[in-house]
Amino acid sequence: MQICRDLPSLRAATAAFRAAGRRLAVVPTMGALHEGHLALIGAARAAGAGAVAASIFVNPLQFGPNEDLARYPRDEEGDLAKLRAAGCDLAWLPPVEVMYPPGNATVIEVAGPSAGWEGDARPGHFRGVATVCCKLFLQSQAELAAFGEKDWQQLQVVTRMAADLDIPIRILPVPTVREADGLAMSSRNRFLSPQERATAPLLHRAMTEAAAAIGAGAPVAATLEGALARLRGAGFAPDYLALVEAETMRPLAARREQGPMRLIAAARLGTVRLLDNIAV
Ligand SMILES: Nc1ncnc2c1ncn2[C@@H]1O[C@H](COP(=O)(O)OP(=O)(O)OP(=O)(O)O)[C@@H](O)[C@H]1O
Ligand SMILES: CC(C)(CO)[C@@H](O)C(=O)[O-]
Ligand code: BAL
Numbered sequence: 001m002q003i004c005r006d007l008p009s010l011r012a013a014t015a016a017f018r019a020a021g022r023r024l025a026v027v028p029t030m031g032a033l034h035e036g037h038l039a040l041i042g043a044a045r046a047a048g049a050g051a052v053a054a055s056i057f058v059n060p061l062q063f064g065p066n067e068d069l070a071r072y073p074r075d076e077e078g079d080l081a082k083l084r085a086a087g088c089d090l091a092w093l094p095p096v097e098v099m100y101p102p103g104n105a106t107v108i109e110v111a112g113p114s115a116g117w118e119g120d121a122r123p124g125h126f127r128g129v130a131t132v133c134c135k136l137f138l139q140s141q142a143e144l145a146a147f148g149e150k151d152w153q154q155l156q157v158v159t160r161m162a163a164d165l166d167i168p169i170r171i172l173p174v175p176t177v178r179e180a181d182g183l184a185m186s187s188r189n190r191f192l193s194p195q196e197r198a199t200a201p202l203l204h205r206a207m208t209e210a211a212a213a214i215g216a217g218a219p220v221a222a223t224l225e226g227a228l229a230r231l232r233g234a235g236f237a238p239d240y241l242a243l244v245e246a247e248t249m250r251p252l253a254a255r256r257e258q259g260p261m262r263l264i265a266a267a268r269l270g271t272v273r274l275l276d277n278i279a280v
Pocket of ligand 3: 030062151154
């Protein structure tokens with residue numbers, strides 16, 4: 001596995017993949033890798049990638065001033081070992097000053113799917129995500145980019161951005177990888193206390209039951225209120241639990257007859273903010 005930390009070496013490596021006729025996939029991550037990230041690599045290969053480049057970059061632009069940038073888990077050695085074992089071909093580890101050199105002045109703002117939910121809870125977050133993903137796509141010139149469905153709104157924002165900017169890349173959505181008890185894998189799960197870890201799977205369980213009820217015709221508002229009350233009773237502080245149009249992220253007050261819907265949630269348990277979503 002090649003390790004690149006500057007743009008000339010990344011460009012040389014990706015040019016060599018292209019010259020060899022290997023279709024390149026990029027897998028953007030912030031490191032602290034787990035099975036969910038490795039599934040993105042496997043999915044990219046299964047979708048026809050002949051070479052996979054994973055990026056590890058804890059992007060300061062997507063963290064608010066009071067967020068957890070400083071305590072975001074970092075484990076470069078462990079991550080590189082996992083990427084090698086997963087058959088990754090290239091690790092792209094840009095220092096912050098390579099990604100954002102002094103004087104940089106351009107950001108990408110995606111209206112539409114950035115509005116609401118994570119966009120409200122984390123002002124500026126999707127501007128940071130869209131900007132870094134746009135840069136990663138242009139730096140790598142990959143043909144394919146794999147993103148986890150766990151971050152559903154992010155997936156919609158990045159898909160919209162690539163389409164709107166005519167970036168010749170296919171965005172590949174990858175289903176959420178879960179622990180045996182249903183908890184969506186996330187780097188931040190390690191900060192749950194043992195008691196919180198035992199409570200955490202209720203988020204997915206309550207969402208699964210609410211989605212089934214709504215799918216079967218139960219009223220949306222009352223069903224979501226019931227699920228929220230159950231979560232609060234178990235010690236969660238929910239930020240939102242909502243039924244939305246799957247691609248635009250617009251809220252739905254009632255089940256729609258046509259077009260995909262998604263149940264999305266963010267809830268805090270102690271100091272950890274859990275995200276999850278499922279199809280309805
Ligand atoms: N459980 C999962 N299943 C599938 N994809 C995942 C999972 N967790 C993360 N991903 C995807 O991996 C990519 C990188 O995510 P990131 O590095 O933020 O990991 P994370 O575990 O979600 O961390 P965080 O705790 O910050 O949310 C994103 O496309 C994200 O959707
Ligand atoms: C896509 C991403 C790597 C951009 O920094 C990040 O938002 C993440 O890890 O999901
Ligand atoms: N998984 C989304 C990255 C973030 O929480 O900033």
